Amino acid sequence: MKTAKTLMLLGLFAVSPLSQAASGIAFIHGTGHQTDALNDYWTSEFVNSVRQGLPNSANYTVINCDFDQYMWDEAAAGCLATQLGSFIDSKNITDLVLLTHSNGGNVVRWVLSNPTWDARYPKVIKATSRVIALAPSSAGTPLADAVTEGNIFETTLGWILGYGSNAVKQQQVSWMAYYNANWLNGTAGRPSLGKPFEAVVGSDVDSAFWDSDSYCGGYQYQVALETTQNWLDDCSDGFLECSSQSAAGSVWFKDKQKTWGSEPLSHQQSRRACFGLDVFIRNRI
Numbered sequence: 001m002k003t004a005k006t007l008m009l010l011g012l013f014a015v016s017p018l019s020q021a022a023s024g025i026a027f028i029h030g031t032g033h034q035t036d037a038l039n040d041y042w043t044s045e046f047v048n049s050v051r052q053g054l055p056n057s058a059n060y061t062v063i064n065c066d067f068d069q070y071m072w073d074e075a076a077a078g079c080l081a082t083q084l085g086s087f088i089d090s091k092n093i094t095d096l097v098l099l100t101h102s103n104g105g106n107v108v109r110w111v112l113s114n115p116t117w118d119a120r121y122p123k124v125i126k127a128t129s130r131v132i133a134l135a136p137s138s139a140g141t142p143l144a145d146a147v148t149e150g151n152i153f154e155t156t157l158g159w160i161l162g163y164g165s166n167a168v169k170q171q172q173v174s175w176m177a178y179y180n181a182n183w184l185n186g187t188a189g190r191p192s193l194g195k196p197f198e199a200v201v202g203s204d205v206d207s208a209f210w211d212s213d214s215y216c217g218g219y220q221y222q223v224a225l226e227t228t229q230n231w232l233d234d235c236s237d238g239f240l241e242c243s244s245q246s247a248a249g250s251v252w253f254k255d256k257q258k259t260w261g262s263e264p265l266s267h268q269q270s271r272r273a274c275f276g277l278d279v280f281i282r283n284r285i
Helices: 002-015 037-042 044-053 074-091 104-113 121-127 142-149 166-170 173-182 219-231 277-284
Strands: 022-028 060-062 093-101 128-134 197-201 250-254
Touching: 022 037, 022 044, 022 074, 022 104, 037 044, 037 060, 044 060, 044 277, 060 074, 074 093, 074 104, 074 121, 093 104, 093 121, 104 121, 104 128, 104 197, 121 128, 128 277, 142 166, 142 173, 142 219, 166 173
Parallel strands: 022 060, 022 093, 093 128, 128 197, 197 250
Antiparallel strands: none
16 A cells, blocks of 8 residues: 555656756847847747747747846846746756847857856756857957947947947957957857857848848848948858857858748848748757
8 A cells, every 4th residue: 555655656746847847948139128029129920930849839938138238247147047047947947948149149158158157057057958049249240349439330230239338349359359268168269168059140131122032120121231241241141240150159050051042141130030040940949
């Protein structure tokens, strides 16, 4: 009788929700102070499509933090760690995919690279299985230098950069070179991040008004990014050069290698359901 009761208790524990590991995904925005990133940064179309790749599509969270600050700031990495920690605890997440865009990849790299900086970081690191970094600004951008110097890029790229915030200063090329050499892992000559960091690289911008593909993500943004692309390498998404996007971790793919119709992904389109991007990520997770 005692043995039977013991087996029954073991059976109850075996099916208890608290004992069941779960997979989840976090959508981590780029530069900017977000309070409604689902609608203002990603769109429901993109998020709802991607999360269908999870065993339980309800296991997702959309981060809202102040990424206008330096990556290590309490309002940036501290906020990220708090929100991810709450998500991990509430859903018992043990297999967490971090989907980042642009400067969000730097904030995540800060957490992964500095586990003893903050007591909240180890929980996030332990649960994280992979980072999918969409157009990460891993080596900065010359446009951040231009904005910091206060020239025409302030008005042209204010919608994405934020007019000389600390996060913009951080993404200056020389500043990111310093951080990569001293504080961040995952780049050449530095220790590994310990987790896969897979970059999706955008290589060009299309803004022809007669081409319907130019309207995915908002035609006005394509025009702005086409303009700023003139100050970047031939291979760029209008905000970041391909070399910067490829600087940390490994490259999962360069846009035209996978996108429907071999279309390029501008910096704006790499956070939208453009040319199958959402489907590729959905299948990846």
